[in-house]
Amino acid sequence: MESEIKEGISKAFKELFNQELAVVDIALQPTKKEFEGSHTFVTFPYSRLTGKNPVETAQLIGEFLTANTEIVSDFNVVKGFLNLTIADQAWIGLLKDINADPAYGHVAPTGKEVMVEYSSPNTNKPLHLGHLRNNFLGWSVATILEANGYRAHRVQIINDRGIHICKSMVAWLKFGNQETPESNGEKGDKLVGRYYVRFDQEYKKQIAELTEQGMDKGQAEKEAPILKEAQELLLKWEQKDPKVYELWQNMNAWVYKGFEATYEQMGVNFDKLYFESDTFLLGKDEVLKGLESGVFFQKGDGSIWVDLSDDGLDEKLLLRADGTSVYMTQDIGTAILRFRDYPKIAQQIYTVGNEQEYHFKVLFLILAKIGYSWARECYHLSYGMVDLPTGKMKSREGTVVDADDLMKEMIDTAAEHTTELGKIEGFTTEQADELHEMIGLGALKYFLLKVDPKKRMMFDPAESIEFQGTTGPFIQYTHARIAAILRRAKELGFDFQDFDFSQVSELHPVEQGVISVVADYPGKVKIAADEYSPAVIAQYVYDLAKEYNKFYQEINIFKETDEVKIKSRLVLSSVAAQTIKSAMSLLGIKVPQRM
């Protein structure tokens, strides 16, 4: 539809003004609702090209389009705005085409591949609210890219080594009494996380004792025995001490099992996991190679650095004086390994919080410096922090919202609301549970994805579980109502599968409204991919649901006596439902048949 209008405008420029205006340079915008029409062409910028003032230009183009195209039936000009009205037949034709396309809005596979990283947790803490935004975002972007014809590889890097996990290990050895997830039924990531907290408590206690004995605080922080024990453990781990290694493997295995359960509840999955314990040595090799080739330099103490002052940044440490690696070292190794594993990927996307923007800027520069041309195809999908009404999430102050707890709370609230409204009569327990999960998680995902990723956002638990307004459940409810209509149609014996569109002669404005929003879908899917922003889809599907609700309110399909109208509206409803379902699936949200 849009492209046909643009072609018409391009033609008009050629024939009326003898000017070349490429179709790609023409922008249309939706007409404001207070004006007649659906598409608007702004003529202010073209006065020079046409030699006429904006109003005359708009008038001439409007006349040309009405006379020479089938789709534009009428127009009006307000200042430099040319508002175009599309012919009913063009809308009907569009509906017919959309209805005939089972993969409407999605591009067939192009053979291009892309890698999307998300989640990437530490193994010493359970997943929290921030991880939810991260996972939903990464998973959704991968799915949106798939809808644009890419093959997406979903991966994560697990920070499974380092002092943090050793802290949990020490605490478990000291206070754990050999307890395991099997022995006490606790989720593995929670158990290990608990010992990390336990370590911190003990550490603080020891610091207090030492300072009481007269040691100054800075020294006490270094000298606390429990910290020394953790450091010793790390050293033993690096030497692959069998006992330490076994404990490390066991505790990490508990964590992974716990994470797996959380991911399953979240509805996300991965094609491949990377572990830092596997990649950090490769990174080290690369740094040493870079030192040999003169890309990096060494300081007097033996530490290795990169100088990025030509790029407007400063010097950055790559390898410590004692030869141990830093985050950057590991990330270099991981990136290289991934391009080896998947040589066909055109791009690597990192879903990581915006506090690491500097880190990734540096990483990509370094990769380019050591000669990897794909470095410029790496993209940091940066997202803002999630704030709570009570303030910032701080693990030390216990104000972290646990991912499992939150998901459970959402599902429970969905159950309460649904029961209150009497919606689940006739449901089996399994059906009811499935529905509550759909609604609870739909509310959560939609709430976290509707905001522009790069912006910091406020998550209000109380508000998010209100299933009103710009929310997932609102959209799910709209879908359920359409499904009810289609069920009713079946009961009444309406078969609209091979509906003959040529019988339809006119449209009600609310029908046209729905078709016009549905028609935007492919364009939105593309924009969402270009901008790596599920928020584009979230906003879109809300608009669609709202538009359908207007239609629903205005027209009672089964009250109509004209069978052609009934069927055409059933087709319209079916197309709307499918588009809602398709768009929601890009966000990882399921839609129910009834709720």
Next chain:
RNA sequence: GGUCUCGUAGUUCAAUGGAUAGAAUAGAAGUUUCCUAAACUUUAGAUGCAAGUUCGAUUCUUGCCGAGACCA
């Protein structure tokens, strides 16, 4: 100190340089003999401040004020 991000209704979010800055929510007032009222309709309310660029600025540039993150 340096780099970056962000300041929009009471609140949470929108707006490829375009028309009278949109929604939602909270507030006020309505709609159900009819397919699901978790809906719909009406109403009131905002661009931090000051310049600049131009037909036109929430958007681009500069300065200031305010919030946050990162780098030493």
